[in-house]
Amino acid sequence: MSKSYAVLPCNGLDKRAGCVSKEVALTLAEKTDSEIICPVLYHVADARYNKIAGEKPLLVIDGCPTRCASKLAAEKNLKIAEKINITEEAKSNNIVLADGLRIGENETRLVNIIVDKLTKEQESAARADGSMIFPENLTYEVYKKDKFAFRVPKDKGFYFNENDVWAYVAGNKARIGVTDFVQKSLSDIMFFDPPEIGNEIEQFEEAGSIESGKAVFEVVSPVGGTITAVNEKLLDMPELINQNPYELGWIAELELSDFESDQDLLREFDEYFPILKRKVDEFHV
Amino acid sequence: MPDTQVGVISCSGEECLGGTLARMATRKVMEELRAGRVVSLCLPLYIAGGEEERAFAKEFPVITVEGCGKRCAEKSTIKYSGGVKDTIVISELLGEDVALSKVVSARDLKEEHYKMADIVAEEICRKVDKIVAE
């Protein structure tokens, strides 16, 4: 799910660029959860839009160098998260905006380019970094077998399913990944097939897969919800899962749909650790 | 030490046949002859700082298997984990002429090489069994 904006477009009705500005705002509102601030109404009655501007990051869309939307935002003391200037975007994409006020082929193309850029940026940011607040230093319990050490985080908030996938839950969000047992069983992980951002998955449904020379492992999600971020670093460096499956090697984040129900079928550290020890004892890594 | 596991750190050197035989023999002991009893420790990883390998060697008895008289595995184990329980030097076991002869690729192994590796593997097993019986 892409991040949503409060969108303040300019209102240049007498220029093609102003009409394109409005079109970008409408398309964003259709494709994402963004909300439009009407610049005319905002001038005269700002209470309604102040609330929206306070809740979502503000995207300002100016049609031309006059920058009416930016000026309005400044006037209202709004913090601008992102700015688009239609005339500049047209120039940098080698698109000529024709005379007249109707949206034509070129204008539609420009609208799509701008909207794609905005939504892709949101996805990339969500993909690479994740948006969850995750504990900086985890506390691990270690079980040793042969020369191998299997760690399990003891911190509150961690839950485990029977497929040895963990979920860290904070508020209405969760981050998921595989345990040390999984990454050691697989040995060097070579491929990561991520889940799609935006996909809604149920508890115990597949959320991507990881593959080593030994096996393909489907990541069975301990929780249900909507995928909001994936760890894109794993695409080039899947070995991060081997190095640190609980921190650098996290797999995906979700917005939870019904954790209260999901929780009944999950285990916390005290229950999971003895199970892990048994699995390790039975498995020759 | 009936319940103990025994670590085996083997040379895998590419400069002479001894390295090839050490590797073959250790793998055979680990996979077939003493599976579950013997833990093979990767020498390059050990040298480069492998924490799990070094920690194991500190806690459990270790045998080193050397391709030649340089005794690289033994020196490394003493340096990073304190000591070794026993050492097999293939050039002493099979003779220098054999051990120091040209390295053989796994693609070019012949019956005689497998037989030599078996001799080394048996020697490893003897030493493992001796440690376990203590």
Place this chain on the structure above:
Amino acid sequence: MSKVKVIPCSGIGKVFGLMARETALQVTDKLSPDTTETVCLASIVTGDDAARAKVEGCTCITIDGCPALCSAKSVESVGGIVKAKYRAVDETRNHRGKNAGTGTALTEDGWQIVDEFAEKVAAKAEELVEEGKNNA
């Protein structure tokens, strides 16, 4: 100019270590025997002076099996000039779905990967030799 040193990790635990080893042998024995040679990684690090002298200040190519990069780390620590670092696991990624074998023996697919890998390394070694001649 001294030969380019091609130094594998030869890790015993994984198929990648065997692939690294066999790739290095293929390069130094068959593909580029006049311009490359291998050196035992362990002997360099444990202080064998002759081995160290072969590597210190010399042009080296390291072939590691996995992301632990044991050969690259160790060769650099003793002063080898590592001009190229390779990992067998990366080569194997280019052959998704194929089973390369185990730390004991390679499959036919594994040998195919090794052969391709060796060509790549040999080409790099040639490039480094030319570079060395031009800089001399």
